[in-house]
Amino acid sequence: MISLDTKEADTSLPDDIGKGEISHNEFQIDPVKEKLLLLKLDLFLTPVIMLVYLCCFLDRSNIGNVKVAGMPEDIGATTEQFSTAVSIFYATYVTFETPWAVLLKKLTPRYVITGLCVVWSLVTIFSGFITSINGLYATRLLLGVCEAGLFPSLNLYLTMVYKRQEQAKRVSYLFVSTALSGAFGGILAYAILLMDGVDGVAGWRWVYIIEGVFSVVCAIIVWFGLPNDPTKAYFLNEEQRELMAIRYAQNKQYNGSEEFSWEEVRNALRDPKLYLSGGIQFCQDILLYGFSTFLPSIIKGFGHTTLQTQYLTIPVYIFGGICFLTLAFVSDRLTLRSPFLLFSNVFGIIGYILLLTVSSNSVKFFATFLCAIAVYNGPGLNLTWLNVNIAPHYRRATAIGMQQTMGNTAGIVAGQIYTKSPFMLGHGFSLGALVVAQLLILVKIWYIKRCTAKKDKITKGEMEDTRSIKTGDWDLDFKYHI
Template sequence: MDRELVPAIANFNDLDSIGALPGCMNMDHHPANVLISNGWDRIRQENRNPGLSERRDRPSYQHALTPELRVLREGVSITRTAPRVPFATLAGPDGLAWSPIFFQRQPTDKAEGLGIAASILRSRTLHQAHTMSDIETGIMKNPVGLNAEEKSTSPSLGPKAGSIHDGASQFVSPQARKSLTRKLDLRMIPIIMLLYLFSFLDRVNIGNAKLYGLEEDLGLVGNQYQICVSILFVTYCLFEVPSNLIIKKVKPDRYIAFITTSWGIVATLTGVCQSYGGLIAIRLVMGALEAGLFPGLVVYLTMFYKRDQLAVRVGYLFIASAVAGVVGGMIAYGIGFLDGSHGMRAWRWLMIIEGLPSVVIGIATYFILPESLEKAHFLTEEERQQLTIIRHEEIGQTKEAEKFHWADVKEGVKDWQVWIFAFSGFTNDIMFYGFSTFLPTIIKSIGSWSAIESQALTIPVYALGTGVYLVVANYASKNQLRGVVSASFGMISIIGYCMLIANRGAAVSYAGTFVIAVGLYVSVGLPLAWLPGNKPRYAKRAFAVGMQYFIGNTAGIVMPFLYTTASAPRYYTGYGVSIAAVFCSVCIFSFLAWYYTRVNRRRAAGLEDWKFEGKTEQEILELGDYSPRYVYST
């Protein structure tokens, strides 16, 4: 094999000379072109005219290594490389990463294998990944041009022990990745969606029950109904953070199964409640039991999926809440015809029929959900290893980071991002819970429809919100536009509330509920995955998610008093406060999108590399989202 020796280089910028060598690469097999731009090392295949692409403002990682580079006609090998500064995986804003792994200097003049390994995280910019099977994940395992003797003397090409990959250098093909993700989804997502669907249904069906005589049967007067609605959120908020911190300690699958079965029993007992005090007690207990579900499921999903996959999976949970509106409306419509059957009012049948499925699903959860990725019995040993490799490709996803450390909780307390997300959760949930709980009442107030007809008219509203969210969430996740999209759809929901306030007739007001649903589910749903996706360390992520839902759900305590009987039928107070709250969320999401973009650019330009000083490679890996290598989702 003909070789052309290139003089030793002193910094990355000198790699430009590679592209200047005529005919130095043959693109017939698995060529790699090195592109250093904006601080991100990329590897890409080009169909012709291989070479380096020029971009301005590239950072100067001076004297990173001093290799003797040999360019082969069908591959690249680097000899005698020696580290001068610590490096591990660098990830770009588009999800593409290139991992320089430097080996110790060898005392021979032979080509000692490939000293730079490419770790390609799947990216929208890498369309040719399927043609790069020798390069794609982990290493270039068999550099063309090395004979058997050279291969046998080559050092191990896997990452150093304790790195992000912890020594794993196995190849996971794109097809295998898709197959593994699909297998996870088919096993876990349906049951998880059902869990949250019936949780949400049991929490808000008191709004449907109001139209079927709950107030009259229990003798509720004044604001007692509003108190019954809001009291659930008191214990719901109080138990969210503690529940989220202990879920991993007590085995997530069993914990989720226990709380689901328990609240299902309590929700069913609501149907036999005989007094105001009894309803208060039931709602308090149900709030405490349901508190751990949604934030717990979000943290649970982070144990199986990468952050670029997380938004869609958390989105499925949020979709379940919209589907709960559709299902709840259909069930409420049908149960309306049971009013008086066997001497029971329709609202009692509603509580019993919607509570029992939670008991069944809770028991099934114990047998379906795995405790962890390592103990997922529906996966083969090879599949578990491959999924572990895939998850550990991300910056900050070390084995140590997946353990619970109180130091990470303290970091979460000090992180201003956690608190601003939590406040946006409160402003969003003012709109979300008000709309979800009182939509049947709102629809009945804007027209001359009966209680049963009002229940039926909620179905298409929820259905539209569900469909739009499915499409938009997928688009926003793929294009890294969560902040911009959340803010934009928040403005859409404001338009819907203005249509209700304008009171231009039943048709216009009813159309306004559709507009609200379109904006609401996107602007509330996307941020739920945005925060945990930007916190790679488990304990900090668990605290952040718990706090986001704790403060967010306090809106449920306030919300019922915005839709009082005295403010019917127009509910101007509720609509006006919702508009103000959503506008606050729009401002927050716009700011966060700008901030994360700015930080990513600073890190790409090397302006935060001072954080490397005085730290070992392992310490750098454990920095989590504070690492200069970490790229925030925007």
């Protein structure tokens, strides 16, 4: 039985805990009831979150599908101009990520996520009517502004709902959506390209128009399906809302104050964990954006037709998504992050070596499956590793936004290294990025262990406490995840 009335669950509990008047240890949750609560949260929230991010990545990466369908030729774009169009998206994308992340709570998730979805949907539809490279540049820049806010917002939203040891699995849903968008994008592009010439409109234009309309529908689903306050979600009964309030209280150290704090922004910017994580994310995103955007072109280079290329991308994306779900599940169970990150990158290293050294197209196609393991596990597990080791909310919001800004500059690079088949420069650069990522992961492991050892010594009185920051993740009771 839960001894907590509804009014207290809604408002006073988090505030009281923040003042030190109530200890979260006073409240215990029945594990069976908590498991059922998590199942309900997953059933209602996960489809909405996955759908909106699938749409986002679909509208971003479909430029790879339309490339092999004749779009550059129709608008008179050279290879170099098209590569610039791929890269220019990230100029606005990285600029607006941190502001959107920090503003999420103030503007509320429903307004932010729905509004962004509506605008980028319209931009995608209008992309089907461009007639020149300048038009493509303009739509890609606008798309970057809108989509910049989605991933940080969704990621932060997950940290508002789930505990630290529950997050890798849920973050994996976002990256599985990325994989599904590649697979679904291949299927959808294959089907839509069969409309080539209908009403005198090229197939690639139909790809933009139809996928943009699909995203508008998605925005409507987000508006009605995503509660602003997860502790008061429409699909929870009174007892489950009380459980959510208790979970919030137990997670108070991680969530922190509801009030915006510039001090927490500065604290995040002074944290070495942020910059190590950002460096790792940059290396991992070289793979993510190069692979997800240019996989159709890579596979077409193996000697396949345009339509064959679209459906051959599907199993690669699905395999990468399944691998991430599996490793994320184990990562949460063991509350370990870096070992799985290092492990998944090994497959990517082998995959890119095969792409660079073998001549058999069948072996190269097999290599794309190995690359897919690192492509999705790398960015996702690294982001989770940052999520669980930064607190409270506004410090974490700043860190996530900045990490994504640093990481997503890789999209600019990806557009410049994947220019001409057989993409040796791109594969070689990706291989080098993976090796650097492995080194940075080891450095971050060392740093976190050093921080943990320092806390232990201070707790035992073996070292003077000279820390300038003593709250959030620097609290002596806060345990880092390796």
